[in-house]
Amino acid sequence: MGRRVLLVEDEVNIFEAISFILSREGWDVSGHGNGATALAEVARAQPDVLVLDVMLPGRSGLDILRDLRAQPETAALPVLMLTAKGQSKDRDLALALGANAYLTKPFSNAEMVETLRAVAGGGQQATS
Amino acid sequence: MAGQKGGAQRPSLTGTRIRQRRMALGLRQSALAGAIGISASYLNLIEHNKRRIGGKLLLDLARALKVTPARLTEGLDATLSDMVQAAARESGRGFGPPPELTRIDELAGRFPGWTGLIAEQQKRIAGLEAAVEGLQDRLGHDPVLAESMHEVLSTVAAIRSTSDILVREPDLDPNWRGRFHRNLHEEAERLSASATALLAHFEGQGARAEALSMAQEQAEALFERMGHHFPEIEDGGAAAIEPVLEAAPELREAAARRLARRDLDRYAGDAARLPLGDFLPAAAAADFDPQALLGMAGGDAALVLRRLAALPQGGEVAVPNFGLAICDASGALVFRRRIGAFSIPRYGAGCPLWPLYGALARPMVPDRKLLDLPDGRRFIAWAVSQPAGGGGFGGAPVLEAVMLLRALPEQEDAQGEAVPVGPGCALCPREDCPARREEGRFG
Numbered sequence: 001m002g003r004r005v006l007l008v009e010d011e012v013n014i015f016e017a018i019s020f021i022l023s024r025e026g027w028d029v030s031g032h033g034n035g036a037t038a039l040a041e042v043a044r045a046q047p048d049v050l051v052l053d054v055m056l057p058g059r060s061g062l063d064i065l066r067d068l069r070a071q072p073e074t075a076a077l078p079v080l081m082l083t084a085k086g087q088s089k090d091r092d093l094a095l096a097l098g099a100n101a102y103l104t105k106p107f108s109n110a111e112m113v114e115t116l117r118a119v120a121g122g123g124q125q126a127t128s
Numbered sequence: 129m130a131g132q133k134g135g136a137q138r139p140s141l142t143g144t145r146i147r148q149r150r151m152a153l154g155l156r157q158s159a160l161a162g163a164i165g166i167s168a169s170y171l172n173l174i175e176h177n178k179r180r181i182g183g184k185l186l187l188d189l190a191r192a193l194k195v196t197p198a199r200l201t202e203g204l205d206a207t208l209s210d211m212v213q214a215a216a217r218e219s220g221r222g223f224g225p226p227p228e229l230t231r232i233d234e235l236a237g238r239f240p241g242w243t244g245l246i247a248e249q250q251k252r253i254a255g256l257e258a259a260v261e262g263l264q265d266r267l268g269h270d271p272v273l274a275e276s277m278h279e280v281l282s283t284v285a286a287i288r289s290t291s292d293i294l295v296r297e298p299d300l301d302p303n304w305r306g307r308f309h310r311n312l313h314e315e316a317e318r319l320s321a322s323a324t325a326l327l328a329h330f331e332g333q334g335a336r337a338e339a340l341s342m343a344q345e346q347a348e349a350l351f352e353r354m355g356h357h358f359p360e361i362e363d364g365g366a367a368a369i370e371p372v373l374e375a376a377p378e379l380r381e382a383a384a385r386r387l388a389r390r391d392l393d394r395y396a397g398d399a400a401r402l403p404l405g406d407f408l409p410a411a412a413a414a415d416f417d418p419q420a421l422l423g424m425a426g427g428d429a430a431l432v433l434r435r436l437a438a439l440p441q442g443g444e445v446a447v448p449n450f451g452l453a454i455c456d457a458s459g460a461l462v463f464r465r466r467i468g469a470f471s472i473p474r475y476g477a478g479c480p481l482w483p484l485y486g487a488l489a490r491p492m493v494p495d496r497k498l499l500d501l502p503d504g505r506r507f508i509a510w511a512v513s514q515p516a517g518g519g520g521f522g523g524a525p526v527l528e529a530v531m532l533l534r535a536l537p538e539q540e541d542a543q544g545e546a547v548p549v550g551p552g553c554a555l556c557p558r559e560d561c562p563a564r565r566e567e568g569r570f571g
């Protein structure tokens with residue numbers, strides 16, 4: 001079994017496409033679409049790396065990230081944030097809150113694969 | 129001289145023009161010098177603008193060079209020179225050697241057309257930058273636009289990822305292929321709807337309000353460029369307003385000029401009632417505390433707040449950085465001076481807990497509050513609402529509220545309990561705020 005990635009993204013079609021690509025790359029992908037229950041899902045799924053969208057129903061990805069970094073068991077969990085192009089405030093805030101990297105939508109599949117690999121491989125910051 | 133009618137001129141160009149004209153005629157320096165009876169070395173000094181000339185010598189030179197004397201002595205318009213200098217400052221951060229600032233006169237003398245083009249482009253760049261900043265600001269503070277853009281970008285992200293798979297995976301399982309085709313169709317439909325909604329936002333029933341917003345952006349850009357201080361109006365009063373408007377590249381539309389004129393009219397009125405020469409020393413002596421300045425303003429608190437926000441920065445007197453927000457009785461912001469971390473939106477509403485709005489409920493009662501921002505920074509706010517027109521016996525007064533902001537240094541502790549406020553619900557992370565009226569983008 002490959003390394004586990006949890007993709008917190010409420011857009012079903014984005015999730016399906018990314019899930020397909022990452023599975024092809026050998027990742028064990030699970031998904032979750034609600035911000036309000038995302039922390040519980042992280043605790044349950046115990047992923048090796050988290051892909052987290054900023055705008056989620058129920059709770060912002062930035063708030064989730066803030067809580068993750070405040071808890072000892074998830075403080076070092078590699079997190080790749082998905083932000084929207086033009087929303088530089090989101091990007092800056094994500095990095096300030098401790099995101100390991102961010103990707104701005106729309107991104108290419110190759111960027112996703114490479115960035116996730118870099119994040120999981122040691123938390124090296126990769127951005128686009 | 130004909131060239132000196134348009135304002136400040138720089139006579140030092142004459143030599144450069146003589147040299148340019150001589151070379152255009154193919155004359156050697158010694159030949160021209162001989163023709164007018166001076167030495168070649170003296171002509172050389174003239175051509176390099178190291179000797180001023182006039183009178184008979186100028187007439188002789190003009191005659192020998194077959195031009196009118198005015199052609200040789202037309203100077204570089206000071207405004208043009210300032211624009212070229214501004215262009216040099218703005219673009220000097222790039223690659224290559226820095227612009228030769230000391231040779232602007234020479235540039236203008238040799239290539240007047242190119243110099244005019246540089247100045248014209250600098251003017252356009254300044255206007256475009258103001259427009260871009262306004263649009264960025266709109267994207268950040270307009271919840272409808274931000275939501276629409278997010279919808280479009282999410283859809284494009286899904287289409288990009290899905291189509292990438294369909295193109296790059298020739299051996300894709302037919303079930304997956306069918307699924308991704310359906311997804312693509314769904315997203316294309318969604319994109320069409322999002323794009324239509326986005327266009328409706330700009331062109332639909334709010335089009336007039338959008339046009340007004342653009343005018344506000346342009347008027348605000350002028351105030352921001354001037355640091356909210358207009359020395360010409362401080363000195364010359366209302367008579368200086370038109371020249372200020374004429375020289376403002378930001379004001380591209382008639383509506384923007386009207387708004388700017390309205391704000392400058394008030395500025396001139398304020399300056400007449402509290403002249404800078406009296407107000408600045410008094411304000412400095414009072415550590416810029418509005419309370420201490422009420423007396424000299426006849427108790428007009430709004431006037432004091434507006435004048436404090438119009439003090440000159442960077443002069444001999446160290447003036448703190450002030451922010452200002454003015455809203456009408458409906459709460460719509462009609463004027464703002466931005467200050468650092470305190471976000472004052474141009475579109476939509478600010479934070480319901482700002483003293484600006486509280487003041488509307490208690491006209492003529494000045495208020496002072498310590499404000500706590502979500503990121504821990506603190507500001508002191510002074511606010512008051514007063515009639516801004518209308519009224520009279522039996523008439524309804526038109527109220528307007530003014531709020532002045534001053535950042536509190538981190539080490540400084542102000543008296544009184546701080547009020548937790550934010551930048552407005554759309555951008556505020558305070559989830560449990562009792563005044564929250566809409567879900568924030570961050571919460």
